[in-house]
Amino acid sequence: MKKWNKHIFTAELPYEKDAVVSLFLRENFAQVDDFIMSLGQMSNIPPSRLLTYKNGKLVNEKVYVKNNLKEAGLKLYLYNIPKALTFVTIDLIRALKTVNFKCDIFFAQHFMPAFVAIILRKLGILKCNKIVFWMFDFFLIPPEFLRSLYYRGIDYVQNFIRTNVDEIWYTTPRLAETDVQHFGSLPTTVVKRLTHAVFFRRISVKSPRPIPPLKLAFLGSLRRNNAVYEAVKTVENCIKLGMKAELHIIGSGPEENRLIEYVKKSKISKAIKFYGFVDDGIKIAKIFSRCHLGLSLYPSDPYGPNWYLTSGKSRRYIAQGLPLIVTTVPYLAKYIYDYKAGIIVDNDPGVIAKELKKIYDSPKMLNSLRRGVNKLYHQYQADNILNKLFTSMFSTGKI
Structure with a gap:
C-alpha cells in the first residue's frame, strides 16, 4: 500500500524520463497520471504522453501530438511556440478527460498546465482539492521585441497563477524573494513552500580513473x-x-x-x-x-x-x-x-x-x-525534501 492513498495528476517537461519529482509521486501515491508535454529546447522534442501508474506500476500510456520548435526568430515566436502551446493545451485537456477531470491534487511542474488547471477549475470542469504550482523559472522582460512579447505573456500568466493556486513551491529562496518583489505579496490563501535543490537519485557507477587526463x-x-x-x-x-x-x-x-x-x-x-x-x-x-x-x-x-x-x-x-x-x-x-x-x-x-x-x-x-x-x-536529496513537503501538506489540511 502506498504512503498516501490519493490520486495525483502531474504535468512536466520531457527532459528526463526518470524525472525526480514524478518518480517520487508514483512511488508514494496510489494513482499518478503523468502528462509529459511536447515542449522544450531540444532539437528533437518527443510527443506529448500520458502515463498512468497505479500502486507504482504503469497500467496505461497514451501518445498525443509531437511538436517542432527548431525554428528561430519571427517564425518561432509567432507560429511554432503558439502552435505548440495550443496543441499541448488540447492534449492536456484530453488527458484530463481520461480521468473524468477528477483528481485529489493537480501538481503542475510548468506554468502552462497550472494555468489550464486553474481555468478548468474556475469553470467547474476540473474537480480537484488542491492545485500546486512548482515554480522553477522567472524571466525579466528582455529588450528584444519578439522575445519581450513572449515573456510579457509568461509574466501575465504567472502572476495570474500565483494568486489562484492553493500552493506555490519555489526552488530557491532567491526565486521566492524575486517573485514577491516583482508581483507583490501572495494572497493569504496561497501556501508557500521551498524545495531547496531536490537533487536526483544517485545511480551507482564506477569512479573515474585518476588524473591525467x-x-x-x-x-x-x-x-x-x-x-x-x-x-x-x-x-x-x-x-x-x-x-x-x-x-x-x-x-x-x-x-x-x-x-x-x-x-x-x-x-x-x-x-x-x-x-x-x-x-x-x-x-x-x-x-x-x-x-x-x-x-x-x-x-x-x-x-x-x-x-x-x-x-x-x-x-x-x-x-x-x-x-x-x-x-x-x-x-x-x-x-x-x-x-x-x-x-x-x-x-x-x-x-x-x-x-x-x-x-x-x-x-x-x-x-x-x-x-x-x-x-x-x-x-537536499529529492526524496527527503519531497517527503517533508508532502507530509506537511497532508498534516495541515484536508485533501
Missing part, C-alpha cells in the same frame, strides 16, 4: 547563452597550459553543428566528445563516471533565468558526486560555496583553466571537494 562534463542545451563555447575554450586553454584534458558534452541544440565545426577548426577534436541528447539517467551517470568535474558556466545575462534557479545540469552533477566548476550567476553557487563542493569562478575560460591547473597538479584536492558534494547531496 582531467575529464570535464558539460550537460545541457547547446546554445550560446548556455556557455557551451566557454566550456570548449576552457579545454583549449587547459591544453595550452600543458594539461591533458577532455570535455564530454551531453546535449543538443541550435549551436550543435557550429560547435562541432569550431572544434574541428581549433584542432581539438580528440579532446572533445559529443554524445548528443541523452534522456536516460543511467546513460548520463555512466558518462559522468568517466569525469572528474562538472561545468556549470553561465554568462551574466541580466534577463536570464539562471540567477533564480538550481539548474538540472548542476543537480545531476551533484547527484552523481561530481564537484562543480560554477560561475557566480546561479543561486546554486551559494550551496557550492557553503559546502565546499566545487570552485566558484568568473565566466572566463582562461581563468577557469588556471583554477583547473591547481587540481591537475594536486589531484587530492578532488577528495575534499567530493566530501563537500556528498554532504550537500544528502542534505
